[in-house]
Amino acid sequence: MKNRLKLLRAERDWSQGELATRLGISRQSVNAIETGKYDPSLPLAFRIADLFALQIEDIFLRDEEGAGE
Amino acid sequence: MKNRLKLLRAERDWSQGELATRLGISRQSVNAIETGKYDPSLPLAFRIADLFALQIEDIFLRDEEGAGE
DNA sequence: ACATAATGTCAAGTTTCATTGACATAGACG
DNA sequence: CGTCTATGTCAATGAAACTTGACATTATGT
Numbered sequence A, B: 001m002k003n004r005l006k007l008l009r010a011e012r013d014w015s016q017g018e019l020a021t022r023l024g025i026s027r028q029s030v031n032a033i034e035t036g037k038y039d040p041s042l043p044l045a046f047r048i049a050d051l052f053a054l055q056i057e058d059i060f061l062r063d064e065e066g067a068g069e
Numbered sequence C: 001a002c003a004t005a006a007t008g009t010c011a012a013g014t015t016t017c018a019t020t021g022a023c024a025t026a027g028a029c030g
Numbered sequence D: 001c002g003t004c005t006a007t008g009t010c011a012a013t014g015a016a017a018c019t020t021g022a023c024a025t026t027a028t029g030t
Helices: A005-011 A016-023 A027-034 A042-052 B005-012 B016-023 B027-034 B042-052
Strands: none
Touching: A005 A016, A005 A027, A016 A027, A016 A042, A042 B042, B005 B016, B005 B027, B016 B027, B016 B042
């Protein structure tokens, strides 16, 4: 399960700590999700999608998805 | 976090056990998710969405979503 | 060189998700 | 009635997500 978190965060010029605050989670959790240590829970995925005003499917990608282009 | 799992399952005339098999999880997990005991993980939510050929947002709803109509 | 901010990572702990196995209930069918 | 299927629920366990606290690394700026 890949994700575009780091990219979306960079577009807004937010640090991991800033994003963590906006999501109500720890900086380490943001880092762990960005670096692929684990996937967020579904409720957190919704909060992330809401924050960026995107669909969950536009942020989190099934493995292999987007690799074949 | 509400969901339309029970409805989607009924449309296809599947038992909880049948759905569990198709998702590769236990019958109790399907029941727990349907009855709101907990939310699925993000990867499982993707498998569910794939199975029904829907978006995650079309199956799982933020609390209060769809309540005000 | 020094200080600061940002990131990556580790350990140890709690909470949430998911498992198996078991048992109770309700409905349909002989 | 007995039996089979589906569902709901409990306990106990394990795995995954998330926490705080700490420390190392990298980059930026003075």
